[in-house]
Amino acid sequence: MQLPLQRFYQDRQSARKAQDPMAAVCVLATVDSTGQPQARTLVLRDVPEGLAIYINASSPKWQQSQGRVVIQTWWPSVQIQYRMQATCQELPAEHIAESWQLRPDVPQRLDWLYQQQAQGSVVSDREELLQRLQGAPAPQPLVAPEGARGLLLIPDEVERLDLNQDNGVHDRLRYELRGDTWQMHTLIP
Ligand SMILES: Cc1cc2nc3c(=O)[nH]c(=O)nc-3n(C[C@H](O)[C@H](O)[C@H](O)COP(=O)(O)O)c2cc1C
Numbered sequence: 001m002q003l004p005l006q007r008f009y010q011d012r013q014s015a016r017k018a019q020d021p022m023a024a025v026c027v028l029a030t031v032d033s034t035g036q037p038q039a040r041t042l043v044l045r046d047v048p049e050g051l052a053i054y055i056n057a058s059s060p061k062w063q064q065s066q067g068r069v070v071i072q073t074w075w076p077s078v079q080i081q082y083r084m085q086a087t088c089q090e091l092p093a094e095h096i097a098e099s100w101q102l103r104p105d106v107p108q109r110l111d112w113l114y115q116q117q118a119q120g121s122v123v124s125d126r127e128e129l130l131q132r133l134q135g136a137p138a139p140q141p142l143v144a145p146e147g148a149r150g151l152l153l154i155p156d157e158v159e160r161l162d163l164n165q166d167n168g169v170h171d172r173l174r175y176e177l178r179g180d181t182w183q184m185h186t187l188i189p
Contacts, residue, residue, distance in 0.1 A: 004158035004175035018077035030064035057147040058118035079163040084155040091150035100144035
């Protein structure tokens with residue numbers, strides 16, 4: 001049996017080759033403190049240890065991602081969906097310090113703004129936002145602020161749905177990590 005993450009990387013590579021813009025992202029689903037589901041698109045990064053997401057600790061999704069999360073990907077170019085349940089492990093500060101330097105200017109400045117005012121908090125209008133961004137701290141040399149964080153995703157359940165079947169019957173597989181071993185089940189699609 002091919003391991004689910006190897007399969008994920010292969011499929012994602014096919015989507016990238018097909019210039020699928022969705023190959024870069026995932027949807028991260030969490031549950032907030034009131035039990036309300038929350039979902040948003042995030043860039044899904046390849047890091048040497050596996051798959052990772054970068055988020056700011058001022059966002060509620062940081063707290064929401066300390067336990068289990070779900071990510072979902074859909075690549076129209078290859079007609080494949082993945083759903084993964086994962087636990088998260090914080091990426092070391094050295095990793096963030098290095099990768100943060102590669103962020104474009106505006107996201108870097110926003111990360112510093114979040115040190116003063118949380119991501120997702122309300123401002124009176126866009127003009128005020130731009131002013132605040134202008135006035136955000138910009139220490140020299142410009143380094144990652146404390147709130148810039150990242151999470152390594154450690155999946156233990158992976159579902160692959162392949163719509164691209166000649167007979168029209170979708171291929172749906174679920175992989176479950178039991179101890180050190182992945183078990184695979186075929187599901188009714
Ligand atoms: C294509 C795309 C990529 C995104 N990538 C990220 C990302 O890597 N990190 C991030 O915090 N938000 C990213 N966002 C914005 C999030 O979807 C979301 O709007 C933001 O993080 C606020 O979410 P929150 O209310 O859960 O904090 C991205 C949005 C889009 C449309």
